[in-house]
Amino acid sequence: MSLRFPVLAALLPCVALLSVSSGFEPADYVNPFIGASTSTAKAGVLHGLGKTFPGATTPFGMVQVNPNTITGGDNGPGYSYEMEHIEGFAFTQMSGIGWYGDLGNFLVTPTTGELQVVAGRHGEVARGYRSRYDKQSEVAEAGYYAATLTDYDVRVEATAAPRAGMLRLTYPEHQQSRVQIDLAHRTGGTSTHQSVRVVGDNAIEGAIRCTPDGGGWGNGDGHADYTVYYRAEFSKPLANFGVWKATIPAGQSRRREAIESAAYDKLIAAAEILDKPEAIEGDHLGFFTEFATDEGEQVLVKVGISYASVDGARANLAAEIPGWDFDQQRQAARGLWNDALSRVAIAGGSDDQRTIFYTALYHTMIDPRAIVDVDGGYPGGDGKRHTAHGFTKRTIFSGWDVFRSQFPLQSIINPSVVTDTINSLIELADDTGRDYLERWEMLNAYSGCMLGNPAVVVIADAYAKGLRDFDLERAYELCRDSVERDGNGQRGHAGGISHTLEFAYTEWCLSQLADALGHDADARLYAERAQSYRNLFDPRVGWFRPRGGNGDFQPWPAKGRLQQDYGSVESNPYQQGWFVPHDLDGxxxxxxxxxxxxxxxxxxxxxxxxxxxxxxxxxxxxEPVHHVPFLFNVLGKPWLTQRWTRTICDQAYHNSVEGLVGNEDVGQMSAWYVLASCGMHPITPGTTRYEVTSPAWGEARLRVGDDKFFTVTAHNQSPENLYIQSAKLDGKPLGRCWIDYPEIMSGATLELELGPEPNEAWGTR
Structure with a gap:
């Protein structure tokens, strides 16, 4: 594989770690349907469930070939399991996001019969090109997806390379079969300008422009502004092809609520059909190629994607999918996943538990995705093409979520992903001239989503762990500017509980970084500001309360600290109030x-x-409570950390579509499970301490270097034996309930004896 796909090494080094449990490959236990639902009805709450996608992708890859079941709505991954139609197969997608989504670009749909140019959500306008599909024959695996579109009797199979994707379409006998591509399609909105050019007798190239005017990330409020460049090649020559071109009136809204409407569909349904144009651009285009097919005839489509240039897309496709062997490409994608997932090997557990684990690990390796072309090109925050210089440009940084578990996990098994992301955020700040670090970045957009200064946490955590392959002083300047821009400041609080407590923590992280880099005055200043959380504590009610503009506490609600959104973001004061990870004694x-x-x-x-x-x-x-089960370790009852983390692993994660109790949040929900089930998790990123808890496995081995493994062995592990009786680190008794990052990365072995009753003497020293 390394000879045929030499460019892949730039994205993910090859790993040859065998699983502890022989006789299976990690990819065998990946079920991409886990969490693949956006249904609020299934979740019983507005926030929905996992919001993952089941389509084909590769570890941290640029391309995701994914079925899209609906246009518009709060459907960030493009797919929701319970929906009855597939509109087509996009080549870019977001996973696990909790806001109105984006990407979903270059939507390919195989069809037969009369050409349809709208998806078909409004039957009174047009039947549409979408199709019902057979749930019984739907398949999702690591690097592969397949479904049968029953309205057309076409079997669709998808696989991926890091920067390219491939479809194999098996048609019925039909005189008017077709591949059509909705170039305007975009999850949560529409692209705003497209171009297409026919190249030779079997290829097209072009660009898809996506701006906030077309909705997308946060329905435009997330400021997503990017261009997808593509090259697509067809195994069947382009003998009879065309373009549909719709006219969008000046002033017509193109955000989510508009493009979901029947009135908008009527605009598109009136599109002009252009016969065999060599090149065209417009505000709403689609491309199609028609041909006759015999029963069972297969047509292949392969697509290279770039966010930097058409040349990049062309080079990506040529390098990564040079031939037409779909099965070979499927095996190559599977091989990449086996290499990546072998960074953690487990022994024990049931088939369902192993599926939950390896699917969780799989979900932690989708983002932050690499967006560097094989020729080194990538999009800069200044709107220009940049060339890679010393790091891999990455995107999709869901900071408020992922600083808690996802980045602490990657700092162990994929530390370059951490430093790549830091370098990407620093460069973005420099490119845009904003001089602060974005908290939720998507394709160079400063979306401003959520709160706090999570990039400061990630940088402080990386520095504390010795991951310093970035400009330390520039990083420090940006951390300081970020905290000065958004923090508790001289006022001593930010009004709300969530904002004040999150800012206090990031101010502490900055004080630690300042101290390490010799900025003594700053270290003292931000250590003082880190105590700002105290200013919202009201001893009269014994808990935290938000303050109004005049500084007075806001009225105490009837539900007290259980009142959702009372000074708290996506939480209540009871939940958010436990978030003082930097000063638990206080x-x-x-x-x-x-x-x-x-x-x-x-x-x-x-x-x-x-x-x-x-x-x-x-x-x-x-996320606000994800550290809370580990507080028992610090408070002197580590057996309750052991009990509750094992209970959460067992009851909050399942091998089912509804197997995630909340949004996946770009790897965070799954990273929590990976770490906790292996017997460790941090409370305070920015330090090197990981709390020790009861593992879900008899053994877990984490690759921590080219030839080193951190091993956690749990003797007598079983569903009944929840509690740690004793521990050894490299054969020596360990009386503390935590382990240090340098110990993990040294390749140590942690041995735990488990039993059915708590040993209240262990771990309390």
Whole structure:
């Protein structure tokens, strides 16, 4: 494989680690349908479930070949399992995002019969090109997806390379078969300008422009502004082809609510059909090629994608899918996943548990995706093509989510992903002249989504762990500018609980970085500001309260700290109030001491529903509480960390479409499971400490270097044996309930003896 696909090494080094459990490959246990639902009805809450996609992709790859089941709506991954139609197969997609989505570009649909130019959501306008599909024969695997479009009797199979994708279309006998490509399609909106040029007798090239005027990320509010360049080649010559071109009136809205309407469909249904144009551009274009097919005839379509140039797309396709052997490409994609997933090997557990684990690990390796072409080109934040120089440009940084588990996981098994992302964020700030670090970046957009300064956390955490392959002083300047721009400042709070507590933590992270880099005055200043969380604590109610514009506490609601959105973002004060990871002793003091804090924390979990769906207590469906089960380690009852993390792993994650209790959030939900099930997880990124807990596996091995592995062995591991009885690190007794990052990366072995009852003497020293 390395000879045939030499460019892949730039994205992911080849790993030859065998699984602890012999007789299977990690890719065998990937079920991309886990979390593949956006249904609020299934979730029972507006935020929905996992919002992952089941289509074909590669580890941290640029291309995702994915079925799209609906245009518009809160359908970020383009697909939701319960929907009955497939509109087509896009070659770019986002995964696990909780806002109105984006990408979904270059939508390919095989059809037969009369040409349709709208998807068909509004039957009164047109039947549309979408099709029902056979759920019984739908297949999703690592690097492969297949479904049969029953309205056309066409079997569609998809696979991917890092920068290119491939479809194999098996047609019925028909005199008017077709491949059509909706160049305007975009998840959560529409692209705003497209071009297409016919090249030779079997290829097209062009560009798809996507701006906030066309909706997309956050329905335009996320400022997504990017261009997808493509080259597509067809195994069947372009003998009878055409373009549909719709006229979009001046002033016509093209955001989500507009393009979902029947009135907009009427505009597109009136498109002009152009016969065999060699080159064309417009505001709403589609391309099609027609041909007769025999029963079972296969037509292949392969597409190279670039965000930098048509030349890049052409080079990507030529380098990564030079031939027409679909099965070979499918095996190549599977091989990439086996290499990537072999970074963690587990022994023990049931088939379902192993499927949950390897699918979780798979989901942590979709983003932050690499967007560098084989020729080194990538899009800069200044709108120009850049050339790679010392790092891999990455995108899709869901900062508020992923600083908690996803980046602490990658810092162990893929540390270059962490430093690549930091370099990408630094370069973006320099390119745009904004001089601060974006908290939620998507294809160079400063979306401003969510809160806090998560990039500061990621940088401080990387520095503490010795991951320093970036400009340290420039990173520090941007961290400082970010905290000065958005922080608690001289006022001493940010009004709301979530904002104040999150800012206080990032101010502490900055103080740690300042101290390490010798900025003593800044270290003192930001250490003081890190105590700002105290300014929202009201001893009269014994908890945190938001303050109004005049500085007074806002009225205490009838539900008290259980009131959702009371000064809290996607949470309530009870949930957000536990987020003081940098000063747990100070938090305990405010709560009346260790005994009182423990009693409250135990009640927090005891009132949590057993399915861990969205609730007012320990709400695993959302990020603010993801560190909370590990607080028992610090408060002196580590056996409760062991009990609750094993319970969460068992009851909040399932091998099913509804197997994630909340949004996947770009790898965060799954990274929590990977770390916790392997027996460790941080409370405070920015330090090197990982809390030790009870593993879900008899053994887990994490690759931490070219020839080193960190091993966690759990003797007597079983569903009943939840509790750590004793521990050894490299054969020596370990009495503490945490392990240090340097110990992990040294290739140490952590041995744990488990039993059915707590050993209250272990881990409390």
């Amino acid at each position: 938090l305990v003091g405010l709560l009346g001491g260790r005994a009182a804090a423990l009693a409250d924390l135990e009640s927090f979990f005891d009132n949590t529903p057993s399915d861990f769906r969205w609730n007012d207590y320990y709400n695993h469906a959302n």
